[in-house]
Amino acid sequence: xxxxxxxxxxxxxxxxxxxxxxxxxxxxxxxxxxxxxxxxxxxxxxxxxxxxxxxxxxxxxxxxxxxxxxxxxxxxxxxxxxxxxxxxxxxxxxxxxxxxxxxxxxxxxxxxxxxxxxxxxxxxxxxxxxxxxxxxxxxxxxxxxxxxxxxxxxxxxxxxxxxxxxxxxxxxxxxxxxxxxxxxxxxxxxxxxxxxxxxxxxxxxxxxxxxxxxxxxxxxxxxxxxxxxxxxxxxxxxxxxxxxxxxxxxxxxxxxxxxxxxxxxxxxxxxxxxxxxxxxxxxxxxxxxxxxxxxxxxxxxxxxxxxxxxxxx
Amino acid sequence: xxxxxxxxxxxxxxxxxxxxxxxxxxxxxxxxxxxxxxxxxxxxxxxxxxxxxxxxxxxxxxxxxxxxxxxxxxxxxxxxxxxxxxxxxxxxxxxxxxxxxxxxxxxxxxxxxxxxxxxxxxxxxxxxxxxxxxxxxxxxxxxxxxxxxxxxxxxxxxxxxxxxxxxxxxxxxxxxxxxxxxxxxxxxxxxxxxxxxxxxxxxxxxxxxxxxxxxxxxxxxxxxxxxxxxxxxxxxxxxxxxxxxxxxxxxxxxxxxxxxxxxxxxxxxxxxxxxxxxxxxxxxxxxxxxxxxxxxxxxxxxxxxxxxxxxxxxxxxxxxxxxxxxxxxxxxxxxxxxxxxxxxxxxxxxxxxxxxxxxxxxxxxxxxxxxxx
Numbered sequence: 061x062x063x064x065x066x067x068x069x070x071x072x073x074x075x076x077x078x079x080x081x082x083x084x085x086x087x088x089x090x091x092x093x094x095x096x097x098x099x100x101x102x103x104x105x106x107x108x109x110x111x112x113x114x115x116x117x118x119x120x121x122x123x124x125x126x127x128x129x130x131x132x133x134x135x136x137x138x139x140x141x142x143x144x145x146x147x148x149x150x151x152x153x154x155x156x157x158x159x160x161x162x163x164x165x166x167x168x169x170x171x172x173x174x175x176x177x178x179x180x181x182x183x184x185x186x187x188x189x190x191x192x193x194x195x196x197x198x199x200x201x202x203x204x205x206x207x208x209x210x211x212x213x214x215x216x217x218x219x220x221x222x223x224x225x226x227x228x229x230x231x232x233x234x235x236x237x238x239x240x241x242x243x244x245x246x247x248x249x250x251x252x253x254x255x256x257x258x259x260x261x262x263x264x265x266x267x268x269x270x271x272x273x274x275x276x277x278x279x280x281x282x283x284x285x286x287x288x289x290x291x292x293x294x295x296x297x298x299x300x301x302x303x304x305x306x307x308x309x310x311x312x313x314x315x316x317x318x319x320x321x322x323x324x325x326x327x328x329x330x331x332x333x334x335x336x337x338x339x340x341x342x343x344x345x346x347x348x349x350x351x352x353x354x355x356x357x358x359x360x361x362x363x364x365x366x367x368x369x370x371x372x373x
Numbered sequence: 374x375x376x377x378x379x380x381x382x383x384x385x386x387x388x389x390x391x392x393x394x395x396x397x398x399x400x401x402x403x404x405x406x407x408x409x410x411x412x413x414x415x416x417x418x419x420x421x422x423x424x425x426x427x428x429x430x431x432x433x434x435x436x437x438x439x440x441x442x443x444x445x446x447x448x449x450x451x452x453x454x455x456x457x458x459x460x461x462x463x464x465x466x467x468x469x470x471x472x473x474x475x476x477x478x479x480x481x482x483x484x485x486x487x488x489x490x491x492x493x494x495x496x497x498x499x500x501x502x503x504x505x506x507x508x509x510x511x512x513x514x515x516x517x518x519x520x521x522x523x524x525x526x527x528x529x530x531x532x533x534x535x536x537x538x539x540x541x542x543x544x545x546x547x548x549x550x551x552x553x554x555x556x557x558x559x560x561x562x563x564x565x566x567x568x569x570x571x572x573x574x575x576x577x578x579x580x581x582x583x584x585x586x587x588x589x590x591x592x593x594x595x596x597x598x599x600x601x602x603x604x605x606x607x608x609x610x611x612x613x614x615x616x617x618x619x620x621x622x623x624x625x626x627x628x629x630x631x632x633x634x635x636x637x638x639x640x641x642x643x644x645x646x647x648x649x650x651x652x653x654x655x656x657x658x659x660x661x662x663x664x665x666x667x668x669x670x671x672x673x674x675x676x677x678x679x680x681x682x683x684x685x686x687x688x689x690x691x692x693x694x695x696x697x698x699x700x701x702x703x704x705x706x707x708x709x710x711x712x713x714x715x716x717x718x719x720x721x722x723x724x725x726x727x728x729x730x731x732x733x734x735x736x737x738x739x740x741x742x743x744x745x746x
Binding site for chain 2: 120121122124125127148149150216217233236237314315318319320321330331332333334335336337
């Protein structure tokens with residue numbers, strides 16, 4: 061059967077509009093699609109209706125338990141919970157810190173990952189291989205463990221403080237500051253970015269680099285005009301995945317960040333648990349969701365563009 | 374006289390008999406514990422084996438949820454079961470969310486007729502549970518480094534004065550992160566409230582009184598530059614305050630009595646750290662509540678276990694075991710050797726924390742007005 065279909069494919073176009081293959085494709089993609097629809101799409105939809113004040117049906121139970129629940133007063137719902145969040149004195153600070161940490165950490169991660177990947181691509185050798193392997197270690201350390209490790213390293217009774225005290229230097233306590241969140245998120249996000257970017261750079265043929273050098277291009281010119289542009293897609297993928305991960309981070313800001321302002325991931329958990337305001341916590345979740353979707357658009361656009369360039373679309 | 378006595382005996386016997394009579398119906402009690410490992414040990418290693426010895430026909434199936442990570446799901450599950458008249462799979466709950474369920478009217482309300490031992494409980498503490506059954510208590514105390522602080526503050530005003538005189542040497546954890554820090558925040562706020570307002574906040578949801586918290590919150594905000602770190606940051610939870618005390622980062626902090634005693638016994642807290650109770654007002658303490666969901670299919674078994682936990686035998690185990698908990702029944706019913714530990718603490722009249730709805734609002738208001746401001 062399959063071989064028959066392949067023959068048919070060869071005769072027709074590559075994207076085949078014949079019934080068989082497209083049915084097979086649909087059959088293959090249907091189970092994951094259904095799972096995403098039922099277990100991700102539906103809860104999001106229910107969450108959206110709850111944030112808009114629909115407090116019956118699947119939202120009945122949570123509406124009984126929660127505090128400060130707003131019920132809908134129009135057919136489409138109410139924006140009271142959104143109003144609560146936007147006028148909450150904590151929200152702007154939290155949003156600001158979340159965006160600040162996301163932008164700064166992503167930039168740092170990209171710069172560090174790019175420099176390690178370029179070192180491996182341009183100089184290479186044993187040292188570079190060891191360096192890349194070492195830099196991937198954090199991938200295998202659970203986030204909770206690394207958060208505590210960083211906490212004991214930079215805390216008020218931590219290694220840095222104790223060590224520098226011997227030389228009469230008062231090293232600042234970094235825990236409970238945004239700096240500690242940045243250190244933590246960079247540590248946890250770096251390995252994926254390095255894997256992504258270094259594999260992108262490895263795929264660039266030596267011939268391109270050598271011919272540029274033959275024409276007298278400096279190392280910086282090779283990096284700026286050949287390596288980075290050709291690895292644009294993996295860099296954008298690394299950037300979008302890293303920033304979405306940092307945007308929704310919870311453990312690192314919980315353990316290492318200040319009490320207030322805090323990142324939205326922690327604040328959502330506070331509102332849901334400690335303050336028992338599920339509607340407001342959902343509103344914040346949708347705001348994070350909207351920002352993440354914005355980043356995802358960049359990712360999808362770059363994917364489509366690279367697919368067009370390589371003739372897959 | 375004789376007749377009435379025999380009648381009374383018959384009634385007592387009948388109450389005693391109604392419970393074991395339903396043995397055959399359901400002999401497994403589903404116990405759900407949402408707490409730290411010390412509470413797990415209390416039940417699994419101490420209370421449950423002793424209960425099974427006393428009632429050989431019963432079995433207790435324990436489900437344990439560390440740190441209450443699944444409180445929200447469990448609350449939703451029990452609420453849904455109650456609304457839909459289905460079996461929630463839980464007969465007795467020991468966890469912080471019991472009072473939330475009680476406030477939502479989802480708990481069975483115990484009566485002395487079916488649970489005789491509740492007559493020994495403090496009425497206010499029992500009423501605050503809204504169906505929750507207090508079974509042990511603990512209080513928040515002021516822990517201090519006796520080497521650097523020879524005479525600890527005796528009142529809240531003394532404490533506030535001490536904090537300002539010793540910048541960076543006192544801390545309390547984020548109220549939403551743990552009860553010991555919460556107790557300090559509520560106590561400072563209570564300083565400015567009338568006793569009538571305090572009583573209302575303990576008993577019922579009272580959003581109209583929350584405006585009166587402003588003065589206390591302002592006092593707390595002004596402490597930002599004097600507490601540990603001196604920048605308005607606070608430890609995340611009870612354990613971190615204990616760690617800060619043990620490592621000498623701070624000289625004073627608020628701690629839970631039971632967690633402190635356990636740490637002292639385990640050797641993780643140096644012996645020079647001591648605890649004391651302050652006055653005017655005292656730091657809050659409170660009971661931990663058991664709850665029997667309305668929808669439980671084995672209320673008889675749950676009542677039997679809860680009633681037994683309130684008996685002097687079980688209360689002695691709570692006081693004398695590794696937990697170092699406070700009892701909830703009068704001290705004269707307990708082993709006199711164990712009771713000496715409570716000299717100076719009025720354990721049956723602990724200053725109560727607010728009702729959970731008010732407490733949740735207080736945690737939220739503290740977060741928006743105090744840290745980093």
